[in-house]
Amino acid sequence: MSALREFFTEEDKTGILAAIREAESRTSGEIRVRIEKSAGENPMAAACAAFEKLGMGNTEIHNGVLFFLAIDDRQFVILGDDAINEKVPKDFWEEVRDVVIDNFRKGLFAKGLAEGIKLAGEQLAMYFPHERGDINELPDAISFADEGGGQ
Amino acid sequence: MKRTMKMAVLLFIFLVASPAFSAQMRGYPYPVDEYVNDYAGVMNPQDAKAIHQKFRDLESRTGIEAVVVTINDFNDYITGDTSVETFAKSLFNVWGVGNKKENDGILIVVAVKARECYIKMGDGYDNKYDSVMKEIIEQKMIPHFKANNFSRGIYEGVSGVVGKLSTTWAVIWRYRWQITVAVLLILLLLSNRTTYTTSRWRHRHPTPSTARSSFGGGASGKW
Numbered sequence: 001m002s003a004l005r006e007f008f009t010e011e012d013k014t015g016i017l018a019a020i021r022e023a024e025s026r027t028s029g030e031i032r033v034r035i036e037k038s039a040g041e042n043p044m045a046a047a048c049a050a051f052e053k054l055g056m057g058n059t060e061i062h063n064g065v066l067f068f069l070a071i072d073d074r075q076f077v078i079l080g081d082d083a084i085n086e087k088v089p090k091d092f093w094e095e096v097r098d099v100v101i102d103n104f105r106k107g108l109f110a111k112g113l114a115e116g117i118k119l120a121g122e123q124l125a126m127y128f129p130h131e132r133g134d135i136n137e138l139p140d141a142i143s144f145a146d147e148g149g150g151q
Numbered sequence: 152m153k154r155t156m157k158m159a160v161l162l163f164i165f166l167v168a169s170p171a172f173s174a175q176m177r178g179y180p181y182p183v184d185e186y187v188n189d190y191a192g193v194m195n196p197q198d199a200k201a202i203h204q205k206f207r208d209l210e211s212r213t214g215i216e217a218v219v220v221t222i223n224d225f226n227d228y229i230t231g232d233t234s235v236e237t238f239a240k241s242l243f244n245v246w247g248v249g250n251k252k253e254n255d256g257i258l259i260v261v262a263v264k265a266r267e268c269y270i271k272m273g274d275g276y277d278n279k280y281d282s283v284m285k286e287i288i289e290q291k292m293i294p295h296f297k298a299n300n301f302s303r304g305i306y307e308g309v310s311g312v313v314g315k316l317s318t319t320w321a322v323i324w325r326y327r328w329q330i331t332v333a334v335l336l337i338l339l340l341l342s343n344r345t346t347y348t349t350s351r352w353r354h355r356h357p358t359p360s361t362a363r364s365s366f367g368g369g370a371s372g373k374w
Contacts, residue, residue: 043371044369044371047369047371062367073373074373074374075371075372075373076371076372076373076374077369077370077371078369078370078371079367079368079369080367080368080369081367082367082368083367084367084368085367085368085369086367088368093368093369093370094370096370097370097371097372098372101372101373101374104374105374
C-alpha cells in the first residue's frame with residue numbers, strides 16, 4: 001500500500017467512485033481524480049500535466065474534468081477541457097472549487113470530492129448527455145502519482 | 152473600270168465585315184472617334200483633345216461611356232427622325248453608347264445649323280438627372296452657342312456633365328461588386344483568424360509549462 005493511497009480509506013474511495021459512477025452514468029464526459037504528493041510551484045501547470053498524463057486531453061470531444069489534489073501542498077485544482085469550459089457558467093469552476101475546499105478544510109476529503117464531482121456531473125450531463133455504448137473505466141477513476149501515473 | 156470593280160468589291164467586303172455597319176446603321180453616321188465625332192467641323196483641336204481626356208478619365212473612374220456628336224442638322228441624315236431629340240435617342244441605341252447592363256451611356260448631340268442640343272442619358276440614370284442636364288445645356292452651353300462659339304460651349308457642357316457624373320458615389324457604385332467581394336474577404340479572413348486561434352489553443356493546451364489560460368478552464372485553491 002502506497003502512502004498516497006492510504007490518504008483515503010476504503011470507505012472514502014468507495015464514496016468517491018460511487019460519485020464518479022453516478023455522474024458518468026448520465027454523461028459522456030469523463031471525470032477523474034488525481035492524487036499527487038506535491039504540485040510544485042504552479043499547481044495549475046501540474047494539474048495540466050496530470051490531465052495529459054491520464055490521457056484526458058485525448059477525449060474526442062474535449063469534455064473531461066479532472067479533480068487534482070496535491071496532498072503535501074494542500075493544493076486542489078479542478079480542470080475542465082475546452083468543450084465543457086465553453087458551456088458552463090463563467091464562475092462554475094470557482095464554485096466547485098469552493099465547495100470542495102470548504103470540505104477539505106474540515107478534513108472531509110471524500111465528501112468534498114463527492115460533492116464537487118456531483119456538481120461537475122450535473123453540468124456535464126446537461127451539455128454532454130450519456131450516449132449508448134459509453135464505457136466507464138472505473139478502476140482508473142482515481143489515480144495516484146506513486147503508482148506510475150495511473151491509466 | 153477594273154479598278155473601280157476592285158474598289159467596289161473591297162468596299163462590299165468592308166461593309167459586310169464591319170458589324171457596326173450592319174443594317175442597324177440605317178443612315179446614321181458611322182462613328183469616327185471613340186469620344187468626339189465632330190461631323191459639323193466646329194470643334195477646335197484643343198477643346199476636342201480636352202474632351203477626349205475628360206471622357207477617358209470618366210470612363211476609367213466610373214465605367215461611364217460618354218460621346219459627343221456635332222451635326223449640322225438631323226435632316227442631313229436619312230433616318231426618319233423628326234427632331235434632334237429622336238435623332239440623339241436613336242443614335243444612342245444604334246451606336247450602343249454605354250454599358251448595356253448598366254445602361255449608363257451619355258450622348259451629347261449638338262445640331263449646329265438647327266441650333267439645337269440634346270443630351271441623351273441611358274435608362275440607368277435616375278429622372279433627377281434630366282433637370283441637371285437641362286441646367287447644364289441652358290447655363291453652360293447655350294450662352295456660348297449664341298456667340299457662335301460651339302467648340303467652347305461643347306467643352307463647357309462636357310465639363311459640367313463629367314463633373315456631375317464623376318462623383319465619389321459613382322466610383323463606389325462602379326466598384327460595388329469589387330468592394331463587396333473585398334469586404335467579404337476581409338470578414339472571412341478575420342473569422343478564419345479567430346477559428347485558427349481557437350483551434351491552436353485547443354491543441355496546445357495541457358503542456359505543463361502553459362498556465363490555465365491556455366487550458367479549457369478550471370480553478371485552484373489551497374485548503
